[in-house]
Amino acid sequence: MPSNLIQSMQPQTRTFELVNLSANDYKSGVRPVWCPGCGDYGVLASxxxxxxxxxxxxxxxxIVSGIGCSSRFPIFVNSYGLHGTHGRALPLATGVKMAQPELVVVAVGGDGDAFSIGMGHFPHIARRNPDITYLVMDNEIYGLTKGQPSPTSPVGxxxxxxxxxxxxxxxxxxLLALASNASFVARGFSSKPKELTELIxxxxxxxGFSFVQIISPCVSFxxxxQEFKGATLPIPATHDPRxxxxxxxxxxxxxxxxxGIFYQQPRPTYEEKMQSLQDKNARADYDLPEMMSRFMR
Ligand SMILES: Cc1ncc(C[n+]2csc(CCOP(=O)(O)OP(=O)(O)O)c2C)c(N)n1
Ligand code: SF4
Ligand SMILES: [Mg+2]
Structure with missing residues (x-):
């Protein structure tokens, strides 16, 4: 795509049609099966x-998820949901967004889902920049399968x-999200619900692609x-997120x-670029189906 075509697309802030509902109205009524005290309850509330x-x-x-305790999330929300396969939340979410760009698409899952089996997807979807929010509930462990180390577990x-x-x-x-050119990168904590709500x-x-790492402790494994409560602190107000x-x-x-928000720099989304390409093709003076059919002969 010519660079002037990309530059002519002005990144905007997302706007929504509005309804008046309470936070409870967004809960599905299915009671979460998470262990008492699991950080994921705080994430669901925020x-x-x-x-x-x-x-x-x-x-x-x-809401699209992979597999894990945190990936049960869509079941508890009053919305459309897709509880997918392990590590595949992002490609599934991209498919939903490309098919129905007007929908609000949120991918959710755990650190294992995102950074073990799903790791091949993360940097590429970040650089593609579809308008998807990705919430990763990071407990530094595989919770569902009873406590194996994950890629975010500390050494030793x-x-x-x-x-x-x-x-x-x-x-x-x-660091991974920043190096992959994600256009929004933030970190929240399930024990700081007000701040987490604002971040989400x-x-x-x-x-564009917005990534939030959410510290969400697994109390069972x-x-x-307490360690996270002692270690977390707000990003200084002087930080320039650009x-x-x-x-x-x-x-x-x-x-x-x-x-807080480490980085935010909007740029045209994958859907917008794809649409521009389709518009350009519609104006072209060649017949694409005819060209394709020549290769099929
Ligand atoms: C293809 C495949 N491999 C392995 C598993 C087993 N498995 C299920 S969940 C999971 C890891 C869950 O850890 P995480 O994504 O961090 O979620 P958490 O349970 O901690 O919220 C694994 C390895 C699986 N379901 N499918
Ligand atoms: S095993 Fe851990 S992550 Fe899973 S529900 Fe229980 S506390 Fe939460
Ligand atoms: Mg985990």
Missing amino acids: FSKALADLRIPPEQIV MEKKASPYGTLETPLDPI KAAMQHK NDMT DRLAAMKLAEHPGGMYL
């Missing part, structure tokens, strides 16, 4: 509040599957709730884990 604040009609929302973590401690250095989801709202209003290198430096901060 998400429902964000939808109520944004006033999005439930029938315009599609001793579990049944790693009795002598994990050997690998953990992957940093924020900002992510959903962002037009890796209960780090500065990607400054965002990387914040992510590397050795003294604790910053919460």
